[in-house]
Amino acid sequence: MAAPAENKDGWRDVGAYLKSAGFRFAALFAVLFLAAIMGFALMLWWGTAGTLSRQIDDAIRADTIGLQEAWRGGGAVAVKEAIGERLAVDIDDHAIYLLTDGAGNRLAGNLDRWPGAAEAPGSWSADTVRRDGIEVPARLHHVPLDQRHRLLVGRDATDRERLRTLLSEALLWSFAVAVAFALAGAAALRRALADRLRAAVATAGAIAAGDLTRRVPLSTQRDEFDQLGESMNAMLDRIDQLMIGIKGVSDSIAHDLRTPIARARMRLENALLTDRDTESLRAEMETTVADLDGISRVFQALLRIAEAEAGARRAAFAPFDLATVLTDAAEVYGALAEERGQQLETSWPEKLTMVGDRDMVLQAIANLLDNAVKFTSEGGTIRLSANVPARGKRQIIVCDEGPGLAAEDRARAGERFFRADPSRALPGSGLGLSLVKAVAALHGGELRLGDVQPGAARPGLEARLTLSSRA
Amino acid sequence: MAWALALLVFLPAAAFAQQAAPRLISGSPEYCAELSGRFSAMEIDAPAHLRALAREGRQLCAEGQTRSGIAKLRRALKEAQRAE
Numbered sequence: 001m002a003a004p005a006e007n008k009d010g011w012r013d014v015g016a017y018l019k020s021a022g023f024r025f026a027a028l029f030a031v032l033f034l035a036a037i038m039g040f041a042l043m044l045w046w047g048t049a050g051t052l053s054r055q056i057d058d059a060i061r062a063d064t065i066g067l068q069e070a071w072r073g074g075g076a077v078a079v080k081e082a083i084g085e086r087l088a089v090d091i092d093d094h095a096i097y098l099l100t101d102g103a104g105n106r107l108a109g110n111l112d113r114w115p116g117a118a119e120a121p122g123s124w125s126a127d128t129v130r131r132d133g134i135e136v137p138a139r140l141h142h143v144p145l146d147q148r149h150r151l152l153v154g155r156d157a158t159d160r161e162r163l164r165t166l167l168s169e170a171l172l173w174s175f176a177v178a179v180a181f182a183l184a185g186a187a188a189l190r191r192a193l194a195d196r197l198r199a200a201v202a203t204a205g206a207i208a209a210g211d212l213t214r215r216v217p218l219s220t221q222r223d224e225f226d227q228l229g230e231s232m233n234a235m236l237d238r239i240d241q242l243m244i245g246i247k248g249v250s251d252s253i254a255h256d257l258r259t260p261i262a263r264a265r266m267r268l269e270n271a272l273l274t275d276r277d278t279e280s281l282r283a284e285m286e287t288t289v290a291d292l293d294g295i296s297r298v299f300q301a302l303l304r305i306a307e308a309e310a311g312a313r314r315a316a317f318a319p320f321d322l323a324t325v326l327t328d329a330a331e332v333y334g335a336l337a338e339e340r341g342q343q344l345e346t347s348w349p350e351k352l353t354m355v356g357d358r359d360m361v362l363q364a365i366a367n368l369l370d371n372a373v374k375f376t377s378e379g380g381t382i383r384l385s386a387n388v389p390a391r392g393k394r395q396i397i398v399c400d401e402g403p404g405l406a407a408e409d410r411a412r413a414g415e416r417f418f419r420a421d422p423s424r425a426l427p428g429s430g431l432g433l434s435l436v437k438a439v440a441a442l443h444g445g446e447l448r449l450g451d452v453q454p455g456a457a458r459p460g461l462e463a464r465l466t467l468s469s470r471a
Numbered sequence: 472m473a474w475a476l477a478l479l480v481f482l483p484a485a486a487f488a489q490q491a492a493p494r495l496i497s498g499s500p501e502y503c504a505e506l507s508g509r510f511s512a513m514e515i516d517a518p519a520h521l522r523a524l525a526r527e528g529r530q531l532c533a534e535g536q537t538r539s540g541i542a543k544l545r546r547a548l549k550e551a552q553r554a555e
Contacts (some may be wrong), residue, residue, distance in 0.1 A: 087497060088509050089549040091542065096495070110497035128492040132538075135492050 022193040035187065037178040041171045049167055052160045053139075057124075060141050063095070064153050070208075073144050076101075079151065080108040094156040096129065096138055102148030111152065118142040126157070128253055137161045196225040200232060212240055245415075252417030253302075256429065257295055264291045294429075301431040304363065305416065308438035313357045322352035322394055325362050326386055333369040341378040344369075348386035354394050354469035356443045363469070364439040367432040368398040368463050373430070375402025375461065389466065393445070396465040399452045404459035404466035410449045436465060444468035496540065503532035506544040510551065517551045524550070 006312045017023055063086070070082040076099065083097040087110055098109035106112065119125040121144040128135040140154035190403035197216050206214040215236060307313050326348055334344040365384075372382045380401035389395045405413060409420040414437035417430040433447070440447045445467040452460030479545030496502070510517075510525045517525075 084505075084509075088506055089545055091545050091549060093545075094498065110495050110502075112494045113494050115493045119551075130492045130494040132498060213548070411473060 016239075020190075022190040022197075024392045025193060026190040029189050030182040030186040033182045034175075034178060037175065041174065044171070045167060045320070049160065049164045052163060056139050056155045056157060056160060060139065060153050060155055064141060064143050064151075067151060067153065068143065068145075073148075074147055076107060076145075079145070083108040094159075096140065096152070096154035096156065098152040100150055100152075107149075111144060114150075114152065119152070129154075129156070131156070158161045200225070200229055202230070207236065212236070212243065236433070244461075249302075249416045252430070253298075256417055257298065257471075260295055264288045267291075298429045298431065299457065301429060301435060302416070303470065304360075305435050308360060308435065308442045311442060313360060313442065316349055316357050317355055318358070319353060319355050320358040320361075322354050322361065322386060322396075323348055323350060325358060325367065326352075326384065326396070329362060329365045330384055332367070332382075333373060337373050337376075337382055340373060340376075342373065342376050343381045343469060345381060345383045346385065347383075349388070350387055352394055353469065356467065356469075359437075360439045360442065364436045364465060365398075367436050368396070368465065371463075372398050372400035372402070372430055372461070376400045377402075388469075392469050394467045394469050396467070398463045398465075399460060401452070401458060401460045404451050404461045405449055412415075413449055436463070440465055440467065474498060498538050500532060500537055503529075503537050503544070504538050506541060506548065507532070510548055513548075513551050513555065516555065517547070518554060521547045521550050521554070 067079055067082055070078040074081075079099055083099060086095060087097065096109075096111055096203045098111040098114060099107045100114060101107055104114060111129065114129045115125075115129070117125040118140045119142070121142055123142045125140050125142075127138055129138045130136070137157040138154050139157045139160075140152055143151040145151055154390060165273055203214050203216045215233045216231050218226050218233075265282050267288045271281055276284070288442070326346070330344060330346050332399065333344075337344045369382070369384065376382055382401075383397070383399040386394065386396045405420055409418075413420075413433045416434045418434075420431040437447050445465065448464045448466070450462045450464070452462045496501030507525070507529050514522060514525070524543055525547040528540045528547060529533075530540070531543060534540075
């Protein structure tokens with residue numbers, strides 16, 4: 001009962017084999033190889049047997065012209081004499097002539113009677129004639145002379161046929177060897193392809209099974225398969241990084257939101273369990289609502305970062321004046337800085353048009369200013385400026401007088417929920433610079449962080465946000 | 472029955488005669504004689520080695536080796552024509 005199923009599997013295997021890229025490449029190689037051999041064989045045939053055939057025809061044609069001239073000069077007698085002369089010096093004994101009269105009687109030539117294949121006047125034919133009782137191939141041309149006389153001019157084609165036979169045999173054997181080589185070469189090619197792809201297939205299979213640590217082993221050949229392997233490994237590294245990033249973000253969300261949620265829960269529980277007056281309850285609830293708003297803001301920031309990174313907001317790109325956006329941001333954060341005894345200095349050209357997402361750019365500037373205000377001590381100065389660093393570019397620079405960022409922290413500053421040690425005591429979610437980086441990437445730009453006063457005790461932080469002014 | 476037997480015997484022979492290829496007749500003793508006569512016409516002016524060649528040809532023809540004899544006579548004739 002198992003036989004039909006096995007047969008079915010067998011046919012499926014054959015089908016898969018025939019559809020495989022290795023087989024198709026190998027078949028293509030075999031076909032091209034055989035086509036090249038066939039082309040070579042045709043050229044060889046044309047250059048040898050073909051040439052000999054053409055030479056025979058040319059000789060017959062030349063003979064015919066000579067004999068026709070003799071006919072015009074002296075009629076049958078002259079042709080008879082010309083044939084006799086030609087045959088007398090035919091050392092190779094290849095020439096064939098026959099001149100007959102109206103009754104079909106032989107007047108001259110070395111053929112005993114007219115061959116059946118050459119009946120049609122003017123015809124060229126391949127026939128056989130008997131020489132010493134053996135049939136030999138001959139090329140014959142029927143030349144009508146007048147109503148009664150007709151002439152047959154021909155050549156013994158034994159040499160040509162012998163060459164053809166020799167060539168045919170040689171080419172047949174060559175073709176058989178070529179087929180064997182093509183099949184062997186195709187099999188070797190298919191095997192080589194399968195061998196080179198095996199490592200990549202095994203790696204892909206292991207990764208599909210969940211082992212993300214596997215990488216495609218590379219050879220020292222540095223060929224296309226190694227390039228494919230390198231690309232696959234780079235892709236896997238990137239996926240690995242993203243997975244680590246996602247895991248980190250998930251961990252951070254769980255860690256950073258656990259505290260405010262637990263605090264809110266505790267407040268609500270206390271309010272539930274203890275007798276309090278209405279005012280006290282209201283105050284507790286307001287604090288709890290503020291905590292929950294904070295959680296909501298974190299999620300909102302995460303969503304905006306995700307939107308910016310996905311490029312989903314690119315459809316909302318429109319021309320706007322960056323100078324106006326800077327003015328709006330400076331107005332809000334200037335007031336905030338003033339409250340904290342700080343100064344906000346601004347400078348930018350009167351007009352800075354660009355194409356982009358106005359709200360996202362405003363949010364990015366606000367985040368940079370928010371950090372600057374947060375980290376600059378009372379009495380400090382914050383500088384907000386903008387310029388055109390190059391054609392098609394807009395640059396926004398925010399400098400503060402805060403503690404700055406260590407070099408290793410700058411590298412991580414765009415990671416979600418990352419907060420450098422000095423800032424842990426200050427309010428914030430660690431998502432501000434992540435959003436700025438995402439907005440920069442959305443606008444084809446970048447965020448660079450540096451010291452305002454390198455080497456100083458409080459070097460300050462200089463954030464340069466460069467954006468492309470074109471969509 | 473007799474005529475049927477005759478048909479069986481003669482029909483294939485007749486068919487063979489009809490299908491048989493034409494025969495080259497330049498290997499006959501008569502042709503040897505024809506070539507010999509042609510050479511005789513130019514023998515006086517021919518060089519000695521060609522006369523010797525023709526003599527060999529005639530000798531071979533006389534011995535019944537007509538093909539070889541004809542070949543030698545043809546070579547002698549061709550050389551003699553060239554010499555003229």
